[in-house]
Amino acid sequence: xxxxxxxxxxxxxxxxxxxxxxxxxxxxxxxxxxxxxxxxxxxxxxxxxxxxxxxxxxxxxxxxxxxxxxxxxxxxxxxxxxxxxxxxxxxxxxxxxxxxxxxxxxxxxxxxxxxxxxxxxxxxxxxxxxxxxxxxxxxxxxxxxxxxxxxxxxxxxxxxxxxxxxxxxxxxxxxxxxxxxxxxxxxxxxxxxxxxxxxxxxxxxxxxxxxxxxxxxxxxxxxxxxxxxxxxxxxxxxxxxxx
Numbered sequence: 001x002x003x004x005x006x007x008x009x010x011x012x013x014x015x016x017x018x019x020x021x022x023x024x025x026x027x028x029x030x031x032x033x034x035x036x037x038x039x040x041x042x043x044x045x046x047x048x049x050x051x052x053x054x055x056x057x058x059x060x061x062x063x064x065x066x067x068x069x070x071x072x073x074x075x076x077x078x079x080x081x082x083x084x085x086x087x088x089x090x091x092x093x094x095x096x097x098x099x100x101x102x103x104x105x106x107x108x109x110x111x112x113x114x115x116x117x118x119x120x121x122x123x124x125x126x127x128x129x130x131x132x133x134x135x136x137x138x139x140x141x142x143x144x145x146x147x148x149x150x151x152x153x154x155x156x157x158x159x160x161x162x163x164x165x166x167x168x169x170x171x172x173x174x175x176x177x178x179x180x181x182x183x184x185x186x187x188x189x190x191x192x193x194x195x196x197x198x199x200x201x202x203x204x205x206x207x208x209x210x211x212x213x214x215x216x217x218x219x220x221x222x223x224x225x226x227x228x229x230x231x232x233x234x235x236x237x238x239x240x241x242x243x
Contacts, residue, residue, distance in 0.1 A: 066101075074121060098128075100162065178221070
């Protein structure tokens with residue numbers, strides 16, 4: 001009897017292990033690596049998947065769209081088109097995010113690092129802009145001096161342009177003479193009738209941006225385009241606000 005019970009137990013366990021149905025572990029699909037992504041393809045639809053976050057920006061293709069906050073934390077933001085505080089008087093972004101092409105982001109980070117040594121930082125008003133928003137702007141302000149024709153596309157729509165200002169290291173904006181999106185002579189780079197401090201602030205921003213490959217437009221002190229991005233394709237993707 002003392003040998004019967006252990007034998008019975010071993011037999012029972014063997015029977016269970018042979019007949020038990022084992023549920024397979026769920027296969028977890030990992031996101032493709034950067035080298036497997038179609039980096040040169042333009043994201044052109046509202047349902048497009050946002051680019052994969054890669055910590056090392058140097059490894060990202062220049063043509064990829066990236067969210068700057070994923071790679072650098074030294075900027076400030078006041079993304080006006082995600083609010084009603086803009087010339088459209090309506091919120092046209094579901095949430096405020098700053099996307100650009102990686103090439104643009106790399107130049108912006110270099111410019112900001114340079115400014116930080118002088119006690120300033122860059123603050124963003126607008127970055128990449130979906131082409132659908134460009135159409136809304138053109139309907140309100142069909143003047144190519146201020147708003148690019150959406151049929152041709154703005155460099156904002158290509159991820160190569162930003163609207164910016166300067167702040168101190170704590171985020172307090174410096175005096176630039178006008179608010180963002182002020183349409184008039186007072187916002188022109190050629191206006192030299194402004195107070196000395198305003199002219200100095202504008203000059204610092206302009207010379208720094210030009211130093212790192214950007215160029216300005218005559219009518220807007222806040223707008224800068226990166227050289228070599230005008231040939232990029234127009235995009236119309238919208239970012240995911242749940243990120």
